[in-house]
Amino acid sequence: MDIKQKIEEANKESVHRLISGLPVLVDIAPALEVIPGFKDKMIIHSGPPVEWNQMCGAQKGSTIGAVIFEGWAQTFDEAQAMLDKGDIRLEPNHHHQAVGPMAGTISPSMPVWVVENKAFGNRAYCRQVEPKQQFGDFSEDAIKGLQLWRDVWAPTLRQALLGMDGLELAPIITKALQMGDELHNRHTASSSLFANEMAKGMVAAELPKKETMMTLGYVTGHNLIFLGIAMAAGKAIADAAHGIEYSTIVTAMARNGTKFGIRLSGLGDEWFTAPAPVIDGVYLPGFAASDAGLDMGDSAISETVGWGGFVIGGAPGILSLVGGTPEEAIAYSREMKNITTTTHPVYRMPALGSIGTSMGIDIRKVVDTNITPIIDTAIAHKDPGFPIIGAGLVRAPLECFKSALIAFSKKYN
Amino acid sequence: MDIKQKIEEANKESVHRLISGLPVLVDIAPALEVIPGFKDKMIIHSGPPVEWNQMCGAQKGSTIGAVIFEGWAQTFDEAQAMLDKGDIRLEPNHHHQAVGPMAGTISPSMPVWVVENKAFGNRAYCRQVEPKQQFGDFSEDAIKGLQLWRDVWAPTLRQALLGMDGLELAPIITKALQMGDELHNRHTASSSLFANEMAKGMVAAELPKKETMMTLGYVTGHNLIFLGIAMAAGKAIADAAHGIEYSTIVTAMARNGTKFGIRLSGLGDEWFTAPAPVIDGVYLPGFAASDAGLDMGDSAISETVGWGGFVIGGAPGILSLVGGTPEEAIAYSREMKNITTTTHPVYRMPALGSIGTSMGIDIRKVVDTNITPIIDTAIAHKDPGFPIIGAGLVRAPLECFKSALIAFSKKYN
Numbered sequence: 001m002d003i004k005q006k007i008e009e010a011n012k013e014s015v016h017r018l019i020s021g022l023p024v025l026v027d028i029a030p031a032l033e034v035i036p037g038f039k040d041k042m043i044i045h046s047g048p049p050v051e052w053n054q055m056c057g058a059q060k061g062s063t064i065g066a067v068i069f070e071g072w073a074q075t076f077d078e079a080q081a082m083l084d085k086g087d088i089r090l091e092p093n094h095h096h097q098a099v100g101p102m103a104g105t106i107s108p109s110m111p112v113w114v115v116e117n118k119a120f121g122n123r124a125y126c127r128q129v130e131p132k133q134q135f136g137d138f139s140e141d142a143i144k145g146l147q148l149w150r151d152v153w154a155p156t157l158r159q160a161l162l163g164m165d166g167l168e169l170a171p172i173i174t175k176a177l178q179m180g181d182e183l184h185n186r187h188t189a190s191s192s193l194f195a196n197e198m199a200k201g202m203v204a205a206e207l208p209k210k211e212t213m214m215t216l217g218y219v220t221g222h223n224l225i226f227l228g229i230a231m232a233a234g235k236a237i238a239d240a241a242h243g244i245e246y247s248t249i250v251t252a253m254a255r256n257g258t259k260f261g262i263r264l265s266g267l268g269d270e271w272f273t274a275p276a277p278v279i280d281g282v283y284l285p286g287f288a289a290s291d292a293g294l295d296m297g298d299s300a301i302s303e304t305v306g307w308g309g310f311v312i313g314g315a316p317g318i319l320s321l322v323g324g325t326p327e328e329a330i331a332y333s334r335e336m337k338n339i340t341t342t343t344h345p346v347y348r349m350p351a352l353g354s355i356g357t358s359m360g361i362d363i364r365k366v367v368d369t370n371i372t373p374i375i376d377t378a379i380a381h382k383d384p385g386f387p388i389i390g391a392g393l394v395r396a397p398l399e400c401f402k403s404a405l406i407a408f409s410k411k412y413n
Numbered sequence: 414m415d416i417k418q419k420i421e422e423a424n425k426e427s428v429h430r431l432i433s434g435l436p437v438l439v440d441i442a443p444a445l446e447v448i449p450g451f452k453d454k455m456i457i458h459s460g461p462p463v464e465w466n467q468m469c470g471a472q473k474g475s476t477i478g479a480v481i482f483e484g485w486a487q488t489f490d491e492a493q494a495m496l497d498k499g500d501i502r503l504e505p506n507h508h509h510q511a512v513g514p515m516a517g518t519i520s521p522s523m524p525v526w527v528v529e530n531k532a533f534g535n536r537a538y539c540r541q542v543e544p545k546q547q548f549g550d551f552s553e554d555a556i557k558g559l560q561l562w563r564d565v566w567a568p569t570l571r572q573a574l575l576g577m578d579g580l581e582l583a584p585i586i587t588k589a590l591q592m593g594d595e596l597h598n599r600h601t602a603s604s605s606l607f608a609n610e611m612a613k614g615m616v617a618a619e620l621p622k623k624e625t626m627m628t629l630g631y632v633t634g635h636n637l638i639f640l641g642i643a644m645a646a647g648k649a650i651a652d653a654a655h656g657i658e659y660s661t662i663v664t665a666m667a668r669n670g671t672k673f674g675i676r677l678s679g680l681g682d683e684w685f686t687a688p689a690p691v692i693d694g695v696y697l698p699g700f701a702a703s704d705a706g707l708d709m710g711d712s713a714i715s716e717t718v719g720w721g722g723f724v725i726g727g728a729p730g731i732l733s734l735v736g737g738t739p740e741e742a743i744a745y746s747r748e749m750k751n752i753t754t755t756t757h758p759v760y761r762m763p764a765l766g767s768i769g770t771s772m773g774i775d776i777r778k779v780v781d782t783n784i785t786p787i788i789d790t791a792i793a794h795k796d797p798g799f800p801i802i803g804a805g806l807v808r809a810p811l812e813c814f815k816s817a818l819i820a821f822s823k824k825y826n
Contacts, residue, residue, distance in 0.1 A: 175601070178593060178601070178730040179592045179593045179601060179602050179730065180591060180592045180593045180602075180763070188588070188591070188592055189592050189593075189602060189605070192602070192605040192606055192609060193605055195609045195612075196605055196608050196609060196612070196633040197633070199608070199609065199612035199616075199629060199633070200626070200629050200630065200633060202616075203612075203615070203616065203622065203625050203626055203629060204626060206622065209616065209619065212616050213613070213616055213617060216609075216612060216613050216616060217613065220609040220610070220612070220613065314729075316727075316763035316764045316767075317591040317592065317763040319763060319767075320763070320767065325766060326763065326764050326765070326766060350593070350729035350730040350732060350733070350739065351729045351739050351764065352739070353738060353739060354729075354732075354733065
């Protein structure tokens with residue numbers, strides 16, 4: 001076989017694995033209990049590796065929030081002092097089979113969604129999605145949301161889930177794609193379907209009324225609750241397609257607010273990075289582009305497995321949030337066919353005549369066409385201390401794909 | 414004021430009322446208990462008035478099913494004999510502030526959705542939607558579904574609902590239109606959102622676990638459960654716009670499988686009918702166009718208030734059921750602007766750039782343009798004894814609108 005054939009074979013295997021992923025939510029448990037390599041006094045974060053003093057404002061704020069949440073410090077200054085001294089170990093989520101939204105900070109006592117890819121046996125983890133601390137807000141109110149998650153919502157959902165023998169996610173994902181979700185920033189349908197399933201689980205588990213009511217109120221009122229689950233599912237699906245020699249398929253796209261990084265199936269643990277791009281955004285009242293931080297979060301795992309911007313043509317409801325017209329959204333979804341390898345047989349877009357979602361970003365096609373993945377994403381403030389300020393569209397930087405291709409040529413040639 | 418001005422003023426009032434409708438689900442109770450003018454040994458049915466011996470096969474089968482369900486007869490032959498003798502009083506749903514899906518049969522002990530239009534104080538009623546008896550199936554299995562509704566599901570939902578002080582439907586309708594429902598044959602989103610609200614109500618009411626689990630299983634598994642509620646909401650909205658002198662706005666479209674009838678706001682209780690049309694359908698395995706009955710059901714109340722075919726452009730997920738392309742569906746929704754009076758300020762279609770839904774069918778515009786309302790609908794068998802056999806698209810017959818216009822000219826000169 002010549003190299004081209006080897007690449008074709010490898011990519012075939014990668015996309016076969018991407019398509020065959022069978023994500024099942026199996027647990028909701030404290031990070032320290034379940035995430036491989038997790039330690040006390042550790043916080044893991046979104047994107048490629050970054051030192052504390054290099055972090056962007058929002059990721060700093062979010063890290064400080066996590067330190068206060070864990071009770072390691074009581075104030076911003078105390079937390080900052082600990083981080084300055086290097087008392088807290090910081091590592092990327094992706095180095096721990098995990099992903100996190102926006103700043104993506106996960107600390108030891110934070111319950112995480114545990115998703116197993118039943119087709120391949122690997123697991124992945126993601127934290128709760130909320131509109132404050134993950135964006136850099138470390139206020140009392142932001143910490144309160146994490147506490148309720150840890151003390152009430154997550155344990156209640158966990159008890160329900162364990163009685164259900166897990167929850168298959170493919171049926172929810174399939175249905176949600178037919179209901180106007182793009183499974184990145186619009187999770188209205190998936191969250192509602194998830195709440196339907198958990199309501200049955202909670203009643204079946206005969207949990208105390210107060211906790212059940214609080215948790216039902218939380219899940220039925222949180223139209224992004226499924227985002228964390230979908231991200232863990234995306235990571236579990238992508239990880240199974242990783243590590244195929246000669247494969248030019250992208251298995252991670254992640255940003256930390258300073259750098260955008262990608263990983264390639266055939267190039268192991270290496271990150272190929274470029275400066276995090278500016279988002280073309282729509283802002284919440286009181287905020288403007290001049291307040292915005294750069295692109296941030298592991299949530300681009302959604303696009304890595306063919307959701308988010310790749311299926312935005314089927315999710316016109318999101319356009320009031322991120323901007324643009326239904327026709328432009330459909331054009332984005334069509335455009336992504338040019339840089340991907342196949343389409344999913346089950347995940348389909350009715351708005352595009354029920355064609356399958358585009359799967360398997362091939363760096364060769366990205367570099368050949370100059371078409372980069374389109375990502376729809378939320379926006380954090382450039383400074384620490386703020387909740388979400390907007391949302392918009394962004395392109396993965398071409399540079400990442402070019403450096404990956406150069407590294408690929410070096411390794412395999 | 415000349416007649417033209419009088420019509421404009423009247424239509425303005427009609428569509429104002431259509432737009433201002435505020436449907437709230439207030440009860441789920443046996444028909445005899447709540448529907449005005451209901452009597453024992455009475456069955457009310459869909460469409461304009463029709464005698465027993467003139468009924469189409471499916472409506473006959475459904476009526477026989479209702480007679481057996483009520484225990485008035487044990488077998489098909491016994492039930493038929495009673496109906497032949499005129500022992501059962503048959504009247505249209507629309508003469509009782511009610512609507513019913515397909516054959517639309519409502520019998521005394523059948524619990525119905527009770528929707529109050531809080532803006533105007535009027536109430537409307539609709540029966541449970543299921544895939545068998547309403548289509549003409551009178552088998553033991555079909556009757557069993559009605560019994561479970563009467564004995565378990567409806568009473569459990571009723572107890573939950575009464576503890577909730579009613580359920581506002583506008584927020585569910587608004588959201589569902591952004592989630593790919595057209596609120597006639599696709600109710601996937603509205604049903605899921607409804608199930609979440611009722612789950613909270615059931616837990617809050619501390620109902621027995623067994624009944625709660627059975628009912629939660631039913632509502633979360635029934636992706637058309639909201640259709641009956643939406644139909645009652647549509648009827649409650651349309652009735653408030655009825656009875657405005659000089660108004661040329663349509664306030665009912667209904668079919669009984671032999672005739673298609675419309676009512677006009679300015680023409681009182683009169684029906685303007687034409688033969689029920691043939692549906693352009695997609696059939697379930699084992700069935701074909703030659704098996705199909707003609708257009709049937711009060712469910713065109715959906716289109717009367719601007720849902721169903723009028724918003725199908727935002728519901729591409731339904732096309733696998735009724736046929737056609739996303740582009741055709743969008744064209745239908747755009748076309749309906751030509752025969753309507755205004756757009757709804759809150760009910761919007763993201764797939765069409767978030768324009769409001771078309772409201773207020775004006776018979777003058779229909780006759781002027783020769784464009785008739787597009788309806789997406791299920792298909793029943795031409796003979797009694799079958800469950801659902803397909804779904805498709807159909808146009809309201811132009812003839813109804815022409816005769817209404819002639820009658821209007823006669824009355825108002």
